[in-house]
Amino acid sequence: MKKVVKVSIGNLAFTIEEEGFLIIKGYLNELHDHYDTKENGQEIIEGIEERMAELFVEKCGANNVVTSSAIKEVISILGRPDVIDEEQSYSSSTTSSSYKNKIPKRLFRNPDNKVLGGVCSGLAAYTSIDTTLVRVLFVLLFIGFSFFGLMHVGGGGFMIFAYIVMWIAIPEARTVEQRCAMYGEPLDLNNFQRQMESGFNQAGKGIRRAGREGVEAMSAIATVISKIVSVFLIVISLGGLIFFSFLFLGVEIFKDVVPVDFLDYVNIGIENPVYLKIAFLCMIFLPFIGMLYGGIHLLFGFRPQGIRPGLIIFILWIISIFTFGILATKASRPFWSDARSEQEVVINDKYDTLYVKFESSTGVPSSRVMLNAGYSDYTLFWMEGEKNSQQIVAFPHFKIVRQSKEEGSLLIGRTDSHSYTYSEALAKAQKNLPSYEITDSLITIKPNIYSKQNKFDATFQQVMLYIPEGVKVIVTSPIEHDFERRIERDWIFNCDRNRRYDDRWEGRYYDFKERIERKKDRIERRFN
């Protein structure tokens, strides 16, 4: 099977074998290179082209396919530009009949022998150094730049950048002449033939592009972009794979380093989620594997036979998402219903100062944790004991709410709980109401102690103190935690460790106040 091309030469249509077309194209380019710069060069080329058409008709008849051998014969009859020059110019060029059409070497990217863009290969051709040697040098330079400093030029990244710049800046040797120029070989029929055969596939593309330079440039840009994208894909996917591997492996590694594994103190009713974990890992890793595959696919352009890994990865990913969704939904059963239980105690309103004490049998350590401290509420907890018998001492969330003068002081203990059914949740909530004691004006709040035996079961406790205007609250233990009145509704929790919080909050408050006053001014001005 031979591919043929329809062309018009000297206003006559011919059917030419692909190989022959390349030879003609090369010959005409040669003529153009030679005569385009000369006076009436176009006319000379037209003449020769017309004569070529006549000779083809003579050799093969107007409707026949012109064979490559006929083309070669015709070209030798017409003569290459240097031979023509020699024969017709009587003035000069009496010299060297052995003069060869030596064309200057030019730097091209070599499309016939490339890993990425053919830059190394092109450099090798230009410098007449072995291609492998140039590649090895390039890689060594990359490693060298990366390891031995030279950070001021970006380390190894410099080489990558340089490569990309060269990739874009250096044109690819597309035509046979360019391929010859790449090696600095004279454009005679032998080299022509050789280059043509070596680059046959490439040249095949060239034919389709012949005469469509714009499209050609576009596709070159598209190629560069796709290569850059593929490199990014590979970098991102490798980065992602490494990052998440370290993250998940790290969790395992640090299990022994971190003083306490909170998961040991939590029992929220989820069964050992092995499949959930597998599905989760698949969901995270498969996209990166897919990206890696896609990047390599784009970069090297191979086409696997039969199976399509990209599609398989995608299907597996979708399956893992569904599996994760189903398993996660199933695992979240203990949270499907929630219930609340409350207990109210009225505090005698003869007191204008109330005292709050967070009580612990071992005292309050200095290394406690307070969440949300600085507002009118906070959560307090800490850890106690030796490494393997540690317990978490956690107090209910404590909150102070200011209400109008007419209402009395009120203490509400509240528990929110989750379970599969409402009745289960409600039972759990009622069983786990926060414990506190009220003696006169002292409110003692007691902690929950979680250990490996008595795990946290996802019930959330709150103690809310409702007080009317004019009543003051002082926290006696921990001693630094003193509430004092600042504004109408809220109470500020003052302690050195949370000073920053305080300041920020105060700032916000004054901003707000100023804003309101400014607004008032504006409104007044409008009505006056």
Add this chain to the structure above:
Amino acid sequence: MNEINTDNIKSQMRKGVLEYCILSILNNNDAYASSLISELKDAKMIVVEGTLYPLLTRQKNQGLLSYRWEESQQGPPRKYYAITDKGRELLAEMDSAWIEIVETIALIRNNKK
């Protein structure tokens, strides 16, 4: 080496008279480039056919010949060359120069004998 030299000399001689030949042919008859080529080839004046076209272009630019478009036997119109008056003048000069050269050479050769 010797052979190359004689070839070279021959081609040098041909080069010198090629333009003269073209004008002479056109002086007899107007012609297509293809018929010019076949005549010159028959006379072994040119080896590669491409040679003719730069010469025709140059002579046309010098005003020695002109062309018109005429249908050729292949179909599409081709340039049909004709000599101009200026070309004829030059040809006349060339003719006399040629005769002179031939005579001179004959003279030299005879003397040698």
